[in-house]
Amino acid sequence: MLLAHGVGGRQDLPIPFEAALTGAILALLVSFAALGALWTEPRLGASIRYSRPLSAVFQQVASAPAWQWVWRVAGLLAAAYFCLGLLFGPDRAENPTAGVVYVLFWVGLIPLSLLFGPVWRHVNPLRTLHLLACMAVRRDPAAGPRPLPEGLGYRPAAIGLFAFVWLELVAPERVTLPVIGTWLALYAVAMLAGAALYGSHWFDRGDAFEVYSDLIGRLAPVTRRPDGAVAWRNSLDGMAGLRPAPGLTILVVVLLGSTMYDSVSNAPFWVRFVQESALPAPVTGTAGLLAVIGLVLAAYLGATALAGRLGTAPPGKTAGELAHAIVPIAVGYLVAHYFTLLLLEGQHTLALLSDPLGTGADWLGTAGWSIGTAGTTPASVAMLQVTVIVIGHVLGTVLAHDRALVLFPRRTAVVGQIPLLVLMVLYTVAGLLLLFAA
Amino acid sequence: MSLVLARLRPLAAVLALGAVLLAAVACGSSDADAPAATGVKEVAVTIAGRQVTPPPGRVEVAKGQTVRITVTSDVADEAHVHGYDKSAHLQPGTPGTVEFVADQSGLFEVETHGAKLQLFQLMVR
Numbered sequence: 001m002l003l004a005h006g007v008g009g010r011q012d013l014p015i016p017f018e019a020a021l022t023g024a025i026l027a028l029l030v031s032f033a034a035l036g037a038l039w040t041e042p043r044l045g046a047s048i049r050y051s052r053p054l055s056a057v058f059q060q061v062a063s064a065p066a067w068q069w070v071w072r073v074a075g076l077l078a079a080a081y082f083c084l085g086l087l088f089g090p091d092r093a094e095n096p097t098a099g100v101v102y103v104l105f106w107v108g109l110i111p112l113s114l115l116f117g118p119v120w121r122h123v124n125p126l127r128t129l130h131l132l133a134c135m136a137v138r139r140d141p142a143a144g145p146r147p148l149p150e151g152l153g154y155r156p157a158a159i160g161l162f163a164f165v166w167l168e169l170v171a172p173e174r175v176t177l178p179v180i181g182t183w184l185a186l187y188a189v190a191m192l193a194g195a196a197l198y199g200s201h202w203f204d205r206g207d208a209f210e211v212y213s214d215l216i217g218r219l220a221p222v223t224r225r226p227d228g229a230v231a232w233r234n235s236l237d238g239m240a241g242l243r244p245a246p247g248l249t250i251l252v253v254v255l256l257g258s259t260m261y262d263s264v265s266n267a268p269f270w271v272r273f274v275q276e277s278a279l280p281a282p283v284t285g286t287a288g289l290l291a292v293i294g295l296v297l298a299a300y301l302g303a304t305a306l307a308g309r310l311g312t313a314p315p316g317k318t319a320g321e322l323a324h325a326i327v328p329i330a331v332g333y334l335v336a337h338y339f340t341l342l343l344l345e346g347q348h349t350l351a352l353l354s355d356p357l358g359t360g361a362d363w364l365g366t367a368g369w370s371i372g373t374a375g376t377t378p379a380s381v382a383m384l385q386v387t388v389i390v391i392g393h394v395l396g397t398v399l400a401h402d403r404a405l406v407l408f409p410r411r412t413a414v415v416g417q418i419p420l421l422v423l424m425v426l427y428t429v430a431g432l433l434l435l436f437a438a
Numbered sequence: 439m440s441l442v443l444a445r446l447r448p449l450a451a452v453l454a455l456g457a458v459l460l461a462a463v464a465c466g467s468s469d470a471d472a473p474a475a476t477g478v479k480e481v482a483v484t485i486a487g488r489q490v491t492p493p494p495g496r497v498e499v500a501k502g503q504t505v506r507i508t509v510t511s512d513v514a515d516e517a518h519v520h521g522y523d524k525s526a527h528l529q530p531g532t533p534g535t536v537e538f539v540a541d542q543s544g545l546f547e548v549e550t551h552g553a554k555l556q557l558f559q560l561m562v563r
Contacts, residue, residue, distance in 0.1 A: 009521030009522070010521040011544060011546070012545065013544060013545055013562075266559075271494045275555055276489070276493070281554075377543075378544070
């Protein structure tokens with residue numbers, strides 16, 4: 001049995017033209033409403049106003065050290081089970097490893113983070129391994145031999161994220177065990193080395209997957225307050241709490257640009273170009289990924305610089321201050337792009353996970369699952385895709401509007417927002433066009 | 439809280455308008471798509487020197503239609519329809535055929551496994 005070249009057999013039909021057009025018109029209307037009629041005072045941001053905490057019973061459970069250990073142990077056990085298939089399973093399409101990495105983990109983290117917040121930091125097996133090692137030698141896990149350099153910011157996570165999307169979208173033989181295994185081993189070594197040097201705070205902004213889960217998790221309706229209580233909150237307040245840091249802009253641009261490249265790479269014109277090019281496919285693929293990310297970055301830097309000038313903001317501040325507004329747009333596009341993959345390939349992977357060694361076993365009782373579409377039709381999927389993209393656009397526009405009121409003096413606030421709204425409409429329409437054409 | 443709601447009113451109005459528009463689009467399109475699934479859809483592809491003829495594009499068929507794909511390659515290979523998991527062994531110069539009923543909708547890649555070439559994408563509506 002030969003391996004298929006990617007995960008997932010069935011892909012979504014292109015969305016109908018009317019749906020793409022409707023989404024684009026909605027995006028424009030929302031933007032104009034935001035520009036003209038929304039609030040005129042900044043309401044979101046650093047002083048996050050939390051509403052009521054969750055019930056006292058839940059507070060006690062969630063604050064107990066045992067609760068944290070339950071999740072750490074669950075993370076370790078899941079990682080160990082995953083390694084069974086990775087290290088000892090047969091290198092065939094029936095091995096669950098690729099599905100676990102690219103579907104259950106990478107795509108599954110999106111809904112989990114959207115609901116519960118930055119979940120990966122609580123189960124991250126690498127963080128737990130570092131914690132256990134520190135406990136064994138009786139050292140404070142937070143205190144590394146060296147202080148975490150201030151200027152590092154999100155740069156390690158941005159590099160890690162790019163490395164992962166390159167593996168997912170470009171790397172040759174990317175669903176085979178040696179390729180996945182080598183990548184994960186290198187990643188684990190890099191993360192543990194960072195933690196050994198700088199302490200466990202390294203994971204906060206250095207581990208691409210913790211940062212990915214944290215970015216998306218800022219939209220969750222619950223959060224842990226600084227005083228430790230778990231409380232309901234406004235998702236927009238959570239997102240506005242993402243403050244500028246070195247590498248933040250690159251990070252959000254890689255997140256949005258890489259998903260757009262995934263659409264481009266499926267379009268017939270790109271397939272033809274890659275196959276008829278004299279260069280090896282990984283070279284054209286890498287160039288394409290870099291080009292799409294570069295275009296998204298150029299549009300972002302251009303629009304924010306122009307907004308800063310028109311709005312008379314302090315120079316060099318707008319790009320970082322507005323990066324949080326891109327996250328909902330990227331999340332909307334991620335959900336639209338990967339919803340069916342998670343639904344169908346997720347079930348397929350859970351069935352395969354019952355027999356990671358390929359011995360005909362049925363350890364989880366899921367081996368016999370038949371994959372259902374859960375009532376989705378091409379029309380309902382298209383509807384969902386346009387809806388989540390428009391919701392992402394609305395949230396991004398509101399966040400940018402609110403931050404613009406802080407950045408720009410009232411006199412120039414409206415004119416300063418025009419380039420930002422043009423940028424958001426550009427990203428949204430590009431996303432819709434890609435779903436229509438690719 | 440009511441102040442926030444009042445300020446959000448224009449946004450809510452836009453969203454309501456959008457919901458109506460979306461519903462109109464969804465209703466409009468559901469009537470139109472149901473082409474008759476009759477006859478066999480024949481697709482012929484030739485591979486010579488890693489060059490795919492016709493060049494990779496999209497082939498649209500109706501759900502329930504029978505699809506017959508004939509692939510002629512200048513090297514030994516295996517043609518594969520993603521998702522339906524149908525394959526044909528290809529001997530150099532001898533056409534190989536895959537025939538199946540396209541009974542699930544979606545977009546499916548048809549490719550060769552040896553040379554790793556995409557032949558076309560099958561669009562089942």
